[in-house]
Amino acid sequence: MLNLQRRRRGFSLIELLIVVAIIMIIIGIAAPKYKQALTLSQQTAALATIRTLHVAQTQYYSQYGKYAASLMELGPPTSGAAGPGAADLIDGTLASGSKSGHKFTMTGNAAGYVITVVPEAINVGSRTFYSDQSFVVRQNIGQEPATINSPELK
Secondary structure (H helix, E strand, O other): OHHHHHHOOOOOHHHHHHHHHHHHHHHHHHHHHHHHHHHHHHHHHHHHHHHHHHHHHHHHHHHHOOOOOOHHHHOOOOOOOOEOOEOOOOOHHHHOOEEOOEEEEEEEOOOOEEEEEEEOOOOOOOEEEEEEOOOOEEEEEOOOOOOOOOOEOO
């Protein structure tokens, strides 16, 4: 009887292996869904950032009579007051060109501006974005950057 009680105190190796196998199966099912959700949330954040850049460009144009030529012109000044070289309309992270797992580039002139957004890591379902002063956002699914000829995001 003493021998029987001693064996019942803990789990056997087989029981532990079964629990570990079940946990691995659950992780195997959940990991792809997590990656998908992470990619979707980063894309949603990138679209919100494009809207932020449109608002910043509109403010910049109303203050200085032209569109900003780069993200740095919309960003915070390194020292002193805000001005056309650094209008303090977006945060420093975005002004450096990287945010929410995406690389942002912007070029502008007196007539308009172009925003392109490319993910830093290409995953399944990754999209690239393009927008300009028309406020229309265009997308391309895959590695190729979106252009003015890409389909409109609906």
